[in-house]
Amino acid sequence: MSQVQGGFTKQMARNMFYGGAVFFALLFAAIVFHTEQRIPERSNAAAITPQVVAGKKIWETRNCIGCHTLLGEGAYFAPELGNVIERRGPDFVKAWMKAQPTGAPHRRQMPQFNLTEQQLDDLVEFLKWTGQINTEKWPPNIEG
Amino acid sequence: MSTHVLKYESQKVAKLYFVAALALFTAQILFGLGLGLQYLIGDFMFPYIPFNVARMVHTNLLIVWLLFGFMGAAYYLVPEEAETELHSPKLAVALFWIFLVAGALTILGYLTVPYARLAELTGNDLLQTMGREFLEQPLPTKLGIVVVALGFLYNVSMTVLKGRKTSISLVLLMGLWGLALFFLFSFVNPHNLVRDKMYWWFVVHLWVEGVWELILGALLAYVLIKTTGVDREVIDKWLYVIIAFALMTGILGTGHHFYFIGLPGYWQWIGSVFSAMEPIPFFMMTVFAFNMVQRRRREHPNQAAVLWAVGTSVLGFLGAGLWGFIHTLSPVNYYTHGTQVTAAHGHLAFYGAYVLVVITLISYAMPTLRGRLANSRKAQSVEMWSFWIMTVGMAVMVLALTGAGVLQVWLQRLPTSGAMGFMATQDQLAFFYWVRLAGGVVFLAGLVTYLSSFFIGGEPVTEAEAQAASHGGGVLRRVPAQA
8 A cells, every 4th residue: 555665765865865855956046047137126226235234234233033923934023114114104114113112001112222223214124134035025015 | 571671781871861841841932922922911020021032032942942852752653663772872971961051052052142243252253153943052062963963863873874774764864864964054134134035944944944854754664663563564655655755745845934935936836736736745644643553463552652643644634735735835925924824834834744753753752761561550640641631732822823914914914005013013913812821721731731740650551461451442443463
């Protein structure tokens, strides 16, 4: 009843494993190589200013991904931020971060990160650039 | 025979690793319950342990305890497969303490120092690697992981090189080397977020849907050989076919993460086609486990280990296979991406495939590390109960999260105009989150039951008793060997 009896030997199974793994690894590497060439255009890489880079660092060192999603990846505890500038506008985002935590009882709380005006601007620039990435029209609507 | 159940003295180092793994597992679950509560009572533990910190602890503990489990499993299995003592038991013990202390310091760092400060203190500016999901560890910890992994790989590889080379130990080694190799991508963090995300998946996806499956297959095959007495030739053949399909579908299956993060649209085709086939190896694993148990040539006294092994194959298929499939096609994923559906899949896949395979190994190995072939009937019975309680708890959690995800898609994603906002949607999901929390409490009860089984004494079941009791059935009825 098992599929691997009869003429199918262990050596054949092993060869299928090695052959298949190597073939698909190479194919994957080739496609990734092609994708690499496309990334600058799809991500509008020319618009990555030092401010965007600084903003990404703020994003990372405050562990924002621990609550939020960015392009759908991260934790699912707080809103998607890939399109937050489009949804809320830069001023709202900055004001929001300054006002945290809300302290509303039993509501989810966002920590106060005490960012300087410069750091807030960097973060906004990073999120603004992120919003321009060609994501194949994801998310489906403005709510993220 | 009963005085020397352990074939090689150096296998004993595995015990340290297993004990640490279970302790960290328990801590992981406690943090998980806290997170489940924060979904409902948003300010629970705030500002002392904000959600992002608790989640980082929860997921990092998972990774670390599974790594402890894999390493312990390798230290236990490799000497027996290679028929020789471990190259250096002392190195294994030293690396254990280094890894444990480094891990504990990292978790303490997360809990006591603001993350941005931790990044400053640990030299994140030298090479920015922190703040990416699952790879939040400070630079020294990441470097420590590499050092520990290299020392560990050196140790087990040398052991295999000087001894018998079996398919199981070779596949296990390939899996472990792959694990270390792909971890190196955690040091790759380009300024371009799209590139960053693409290489990030080289660690995350090529671990759990790639090389870890080799480890999973090898561990499962090992326990099945030991507990069923089926010919190695047969089991090896299954193992190779399973891992062949795992990599042939899983490598290009990476594409299912590349749909909406800025990469070219062709990934939607590649990802959909290949990841739709990813359940195949998991289904084969289920057929494999049932088949081997039915064709068993012996009644192993440790029937609890057999239950965990069969459980791994079934729940691995459900979690990684089925729950992966439901949201893997790009037109579906367009709506489910980043919703609670992902959380549902993540929980069941990790539990079914990796948590259970590590427990399978622990369940098989631990009695022998304590000087007996199997635990007492009473202890095994409690252990089997713990499997069912944990599994039911997990099932409740996963169904609740799936329900939450479906409703979330309905309210927040599907409407083209007037869609509900994120937080308003979350309020509508409260019922599901309460059920999820209840599932989590049941899971914890199962874990406590499991841990308590280690403290139940009684006369160990012997080989002879197991044979005599075989008419009772065991996990599955035995099918006489076909001509």
